[in-house]
Amino acid sequence: xxxxxxxxxARAGGLATTLGGYALSGSRGRSEVVTLILTGxxxxxxxxxxxxxxxxxGDQVAHExxxxxxxxxxxxxx
Numbered sequence: 345x346x347x348x349x350x351x352x353x354a355r356a357g358g359l360a361t362t363l364g365g366y367a368l369s370g371s372r373g374r375s376e377v378v379t380l381i382l383t384g385x386x387x388x389x390x391x392x393x394x395x396x397x398x399x400x401x402g403d404q405v406a407h408e409x410x411x412x413x414x415x416x417x418x419x420x421x422x
Contacts, residue, residue, distance in 0.1 A: 361387060 369375045369383035399410050 361391065 365383050365387040366375065366380070368387070369380040371379070395410065395414070399407050402410065
């Protein structure tokens with residue numbers, strides 16, 4: 345998969361996560377600021393747990409690639 349395709353998937357995943365967090369925070373069509381922030385914190389915690397599990401379950405090369413990806417370099421992602 346090319347880098348351009350991965351970036352499109354990353355953008356789509358980010359947008360889906362944002363919309364999902366917004367949908368989770370809404371109640372009867374409204375979103376309070378505090379609820380929206382706390383929902384974002386909870387979604388971030390779940391996403392961090394998934395990434396930590398992937399780092400733990402992979403080999404050394406996969407671990408290094410995930411660390412570089414977290415630091416902002418999609419160039420080494422495979």
